[in-house]
Amino acid sequence: MTLPPDRFKGFRVGLEGRAEAARLRRVERYVPEPGTPFVVHEGRRLLSFCSNDYLGLATDPGVVAAAVRVTESHGTGSGASRLVVGSFDIHDDLERELAAHTGRPAALLFNAGFQANASIIPAVTSEDGFVVCDSKAHASILQGCRLSRATFERFPHNDIEQLDSLLAAHGEGPTLVVTESLFSMDGDRAPLAEICEVADRHGALLMVDDAHATGVFGDRGEGLAAAYPRIDLLLGTFGKAFGSAGAFVASSELLRSQLVNFCSGVVFSTAPAPPAVGAARAALEAIRSGTIDHECFHGFVARAHERLREAGFDTSPSDSQIIPIRLGDDRAALACESFLRSRGILAIAIRPPTVPEGTARLRISLTHRHTGQHLEDLVEALRDYRGVS
Ligand SMILES: Cc1ncc(COP(=O)(O)O)c(C=O)c1O
Incomplete structure (x- = not known):
């Protein structure tokens, strides 16, 4: 034709x-x-x-063996979203382990970091809100900001004074600040201590994408963001240092519950597949146990x-x-x-x-x-x- x-x-x-x-x-x-x-x-x-x-964990024998074992015990797919019949014990176990690893009360799994960023930001913001992200933030963060109904602006890369001014100009409304801890194209870091301080002063929610630091930085590979309790939403991914696929957000129980109920990337997506979850658990164990x-x-x-x-x-x-x-x-x-x-x-x-x-x-x-x-x-x-x- x-x-x-x-x-x-x-x-x-x-x-x-x-x-x-x-x-x-x-x-x-x-x-x-x-x-x-x-x-x-x-x-x-x-x-x-x-x-x-x-x-190098994508081909680590222990991680590969764990993925195979979990595939044999749980199958290759989850069959449904977490809220229907796709929630297995391994999802809960990995979430508990990630919450402990990052020093947060709770964690929630996603199929990909892109999906997490694109759907978490709209899930926690509303029309009368304000969302501001670093000008070098990843495309998935930008996607989330654009899908959000909140007013959206970007602050110049790592420019804390400009961030402060933007937040001051916006006033008292509900505000979300989003940045990365280790920037994916420049390999530089965000000044997290200062960002926490500014977010705190303006009463803003703070979300940090730790995708390139998860597993690599921190005494036990917990990343760069875990050390800052002020970070409300800490995003890590499994597709990079963990060597498999998927992502998680570590947060309070309240925020996790909001996401389970209102985040489209959770509600309308099949739960992460068992092989990826099995691999991520084994990678986490290797990272935190000092094997690496x-x-x-x-x-x-x-x-x-x-x-x-x-x-x-x-x-x-x-x-x-x-x-x-x-x-x-x-x-x-x-x-x-x-x-x-x-x-x-x-x-x-x-x-x-x-x-x-x-x-x-x-x-x-x-x-x-x-x-x-x-x-x-x-x-x-x-x-x-x-x-x-
Ligand atoms: C900073 C950052 N966040 C999120 C993502 C997306 O993660 P995923 O590959 O798990 O979709 C990437 C991927 O390149 C990234 O660099």
Whole structure:
């Protein structure tokens, strides 16, 4: 059947041609080689610096075995939402463990961090409210803010004075402040102590997305936000350091109950699948029991910053496993990506609209699977790129 040529007229469909022209087109093309930091691209093996499986737990034998065990005992799917017949003992157990791990009274599971952010924010705000988020907050936070019926504004990245002024200008109404603890594209941190203080002074609810810090930071891998009791909604994800899929929000019992009843991402979604829940429980156990050598990983991250700086690359504002190598415009970022690929290394160029215009970069993501030699290979290739560019 031939479709009429104007079938998609007026729809946001068929934008690829224009995106290609603007060098922005995105395609899925890399096949991971499980258990290693390598991927295969058109038959070639590339050393990848793109995975968020920071601790290598996605292929950890203990985590894999737990996922298999839970699949055998509980099946592959939950069959219904939590409120119907999809609530298993393993959901309750994981929630209890996460609440204890983050020092909160309660926790609630979601199928994905995106779903959590997009549905929690509308569930706790109303028409007469105000929601304000950091200008570099993740797309899912933005989605949640836009879906909320509250008035929405963004404050300049990590600018506490501006946040303070916005909250003061808004007055006494119900206000929600949302930010990330460790920003996904720059690898820098939010000043959480100051944000808590400002939120407290204005009587605002505070939600912090700890997606990239969960499992990686904290004495027992509890993340960066757990240390701040003032944070009302603490979001963690399982798709990154936990090596599986899903998310949780840790909060008071009252907020959990609000979400169970009014959060569309909970009410209208099949409960997280048993294999993912089993994997997340095993990952949590590995993270909090000290099986993971966090100190060694942070040492490796610090050395990577040092080596990249020595090679002439400014890694600021990051001090984490997410390292932006800023290259300016899209063309430079793509040229560098392509040069590295010719040297057998994959570091994907991140371009607008994911990051602001003029700040296209390679996003380097370090994991437990990388060795000192992998780091040296990256540094050498980047240095050579600098020499030819
Ligand atoms: C800060 C942040 N929040 C939320 C998400 C979404 O999490 P998930 O992949 O579980 O949907 C991401 C994913 O990239 C993220 O970087």
